[in-house]
Amino acid sequence: MEGNRRHVVVIGAGIAGLAAAWFLRQGDEHLEITVLDGAPRVGGKLHTAEVAGVTVDTGAEAMLARRPEGKELARAAGLGEELRLPGTTRASILSRGTLRPMSKGHVMGVPSDLLALARSRVLSPGGLARAGLEPALPATRIVTDVSVAAYIRARMGGEVVDRLVEPLLGGVYAGRAERLSLDATMPRIAAAARSERSLLAAARHIAADAPKDAGPVFTTLRRGMGSLPEAVATASGATIRTGVTVRELRRTPSGWLLVTGPVPRPETLEADAVIVAVPAPAASRLLAQEAPPAATELARIEYASMAIVTLAYPREAFPRPPDGSGYLVPAVDGRTVKAVTFSSVKWPHLAETGPGLVLLRCSIGRIGEEETLQRDDAGLVAAATAEMADVMGVRGPPRDSRVTRWGGSLPQYEVGHLDRVARIRSATAALPGLALCGAAYEGLGIPACVSTARTAAARILDHLDPTGEWQSRTDSLTKG
Structure with missing residues (x-):
């Protein structure tokens, strides 16, 4: 490296990689930081596009407002004035062909109030009666991690799993309650489950402990969450190189060697330290030589694919204006569309930008539904518009539409996920100057990804400056 200037390479320009670059810059303003990504743009699954002249998110449309990391990063990148809160967060469940309000006080679909659950009429009389037996059941002993479905079905019955819990998990993970880890996802x-006998009582306590003045759960940016990556990239001061795929990662006596470029004409890049911020399959390939146990564990993390169909209708196409933020669909009902967001209702700034329009966002695809996603764009738009006609009574075609496909985009936190992540961390702990971050580890949302980026940057800064002086230069790596 030139003089005493250290060089850190971040592999992956999604929000985790870009956040890692920003955190590195806060720790040492003199670092040379390079971010590499094989895609033609930065941002990963954060992206915007125009539909009927309105800029909308075609990837993640929001971030948790009650975790600070995402909002803090947005403010640090100069987007504090862009933060927007939803106009409504009132969602419904489409159960047996009818939109029914989600009961108040639930915890990721687990009810805490049986009376509110009865009023919602999401469950059948038999399903409601089964859930009502839960307080009288003996304790369900949980020793190791189990699936979400296994535990909640044992306590409250199959309908609570199928019609309340799985729709929410499907919206977040595009996964199945039968396979998802209770420890990792809930x-x-x-x-x-390990400290209380009754799940209903536990959910009631969790709901009661929630801050009453915490405000909405989610927030977004006026120009879309897709505006965050570019702002963070600029604020990091890093050299950003897109269209560059890293094919190999090797240790050297002084640091790391990265092999990029096409196989016939490889290029190399040297670094004092590396942050790997790509999805698990790509991370597995990069670590196959230097950390085989970690590579093996990473390769076992499955990913789900999905598609977002954005529709723009004239307001008069709806016999009644959409009410609430949208609805979720239980997989057991066999519908193609798994969730619908009434975007211009949920986010008032979109209605201001597109007056006279109703903007909708339809999510299609769960793990195991790859055949559905093999339809062409016209087929997916047809499925989404048929859904709107059936459920909302929409008349006529949309004024504009857009299909965005996210192949292999959502890591599945299956049973044993936290132990797997611990093994990955252990297998890479002895490799100096290497850190991992991203959605595959401790959470899919933007704040969780930013948190892993902060931890990764701290590990690298500690490696480059073991005296810990970097910590006295900034406290931004220890917030949250």
């Missing part, structure tokens, strides 16, 4: 419920 940690508060998992902790309560």
Whole structure:
């Protein structure tokens, strides 16, 4: 490296990789930081596009507002004035062909109030009666991690799993409750399962402990969450190189060697340290030589694919204006569309930008539904418009539409996921100057990805400056 200037390469220009570059810059303003990504743009699954002249998110449309990391990063990147809150967060469940309000006080679909559950009429009389038996059941002993479905079905019955819990998990993970880890996806419920006999009582306590003045759960940016990556990239001061795929990662006596470029004409890049911020399959390939146990574990993390169909209708196409933020669809009902967001209702700034329009966002695809996603764009638009006609009574075609496909985009936190992540961390702990971050580890949302980026940057800065002086230059790596 030139003089005493250290060089850190971040592999992956999704929000985790870009956040890692920003955190590195806060720790050492003199670092040379390079971010590489094989895609033609930065941002990964954060992206915007125009539909009927309105800029909308075609990837993640929001981030948790009650976790600070995402909002703090947005403010640090100069987007504090862009933060927007939803106009409504009132969602419904499309159960047996009828939109029914989600009961208040639920914890990721687990009810905490049987009376509110009865009023919602999401469950059949038999399903409601089964859920009502839960407080009288003996304790369900949880020793190791189990699937979400296994525990909640044992406590409250199959309908609570199928019609309340799985639709929410499907919206977040595009996964199945039968396979998803209770510990990784519902940690508060998992902790309560080990300390309390009744799941209903545990959910009631969790709901009661929620801050009453915490405000909305989600927030977004006026120009879309897709505006965040570019702002963070600029704020990091890093050299950003897109269209560059890293094919190999090797240790050297002084650091790391990265092999990029086409096989016939490889290029190399040297670094003092590396942050790997790509999805698990790509990370597995990069670590196959230097950390085979970690590579093996990473290769076992499955990913789900999905598509977003954005529709723009004239307002008069709806016999009644959409009410609430949208609805979720239980997989057991066999519908193609798994969730619908009434975007211009949920986010008032979109209605201001597109007056006279109703903007909708339809999500299609769960793990195991790859055949559905093999339809062409016209087929997916047809499925989404048929859904709108059937459920919302929409008349006529949309004014504009857009299909965005996210192949292999959502890591599945299956049973044993936290132990797997611990093994990955252990297998890479002895490799100096290497850190991992991203959605495959401790959470899919933007704040969780930013948190892993902060941890990765701290590890690298500690490697480059073991005296810890970098910590005195900034506290931004220890917030949250």
